[in-house]
Amino acid sequence: MKIDLKGKTALVTGSTAGIGHAIAKGLAAAGAEVTVNGRTREKVEAAVAAITKTVPGARVHGVAASVSTVEGCNTLVTALPEVDILINNAGIFEPKDFFETPDEDWSRFFEVNVMSGVRLSRAYMQGMLKRNWGRIVFISSESALNIPTEMIHYGMTKTAQLSISRGLAELTRGTAVTVNSVLPGPTMSEGVETFVKALAKQNGQSVEEAAALFVKQHRPTSLLQRFASVEEVANMVVYVASKEASATNGAALRVEGGIIQTIA
Template sequence: MKIDLSGKTALVTGSTAGIGHAIARGLAAAGADVVINGRTKAKVDAAVVSIVRAVANAKVRGVAADVSTAAGCEALIAALPQADILINNAGIFEPKPFADIPDEDWSRFFETNVMSGVRLSRAYLPDMLKRNWGRIVFISSESALNIPTEMIHYGTTKTAQLAVSRGLAEMTRGTAVTVNSVLPGPTMSEGVEVFVKDLAKANGLSVEEAASNFVKTFRPTSLLQRFASVEEVANMVVYVASKEASATNGAALRVEGGIVQTIA
């Protein structure tokens, strides 16, 4: 299968690093005109340069805007009034005991993880429906199904993303627009890699041993028995954003290594 997204404009929020950056790189390699997004111009510019160097003939530009706020979403939409592909990837997480999570954290997580996607989808979906083609993908998590007791507020926002995604998909009935969610599991992004290296150093283990022990301890049902790479997650997202994925709509697609023990 050759995925060709030439002529399509793709916006990936939170794409200066990690899964978002891998998605942006994958979409650029498939020929899409990619718009990188992050909070600061410096990080956005660096991410653009990184993709230009990695992907021959990449068409990529950046827009610095904080999509965790309504004002930031408005600024991004003003800079990019139309998009064919919207990847709602921006998100935050933080382990914290439930009793220690204040209202402010609940609000901050909801604004960042849920409302960013709501606001941007509200802006871009109507035009996708009018033009009869578009792709919206929410980057959720296996934590949407297995709510982690160490960060219930995070898991709650990931479940909310599934509800928003499915609800929006219902609005696309009979069109060539699709809305789906992708659910990664533990993934070796830059931030996680630093955490695992610190864990390895503290316990006198190799990075590989520390990563394996972490998965076996905290995600014991994993069939993969390791962290996924950001590219493995991005591969699923690029497919879902493609013309070839036209019959995939309203789905919650798991890239979590078999952690979730259900048959559907």
């Protein structure tokens, strides 16, 4: 199977680093015209340059805007009125004791992780339906099903994404538009690597030892027994965004290494 996205436009939020950057690079490699998004112009320009260097002939643009706010989403939509593929990837996480997590943190996580996808889907999905082709993908997490006790506020937002994704999929009935979620497990993105390095320093371990111990202690049911790479997650997303994935709709697709011990 050869995935060919020539002639399609794609927007990947939060794509200056980590999983989002890998997704943007993967979509560009498949031929899509990709818009990279991040909060600062410097990071966006660096990400565009990195993809252009890595993917010969890539058509990549950048828009600096914080999708955690109404104003930021409006800025993005004004700069890019229509897209064929929307990847709602922007998100934040932070381990924090439930009893020490104030209302402000719950609201902030909801705005960034949930409302960014709501606003952008609202802006772009009607155009997809009119053109009778489109792909919306929410980057959720296995934490949507296995709520982490150290990040309950984060898990809540990831579960919310599954509900929104499935609900939007119901609106596509009989069309060539699909809406799906992808659920990564522990993934060695830049943010997670920083977190693991801090753990390693705190416990007097190597980064490799800290990463392996984290999986064993916090995700003991993992069949992969390691962190996934950002490319492994991006591969699933590129497929779901493709024309070849036309019969996959309303699904929660796992790239979590077998952590979730269910068959459905």
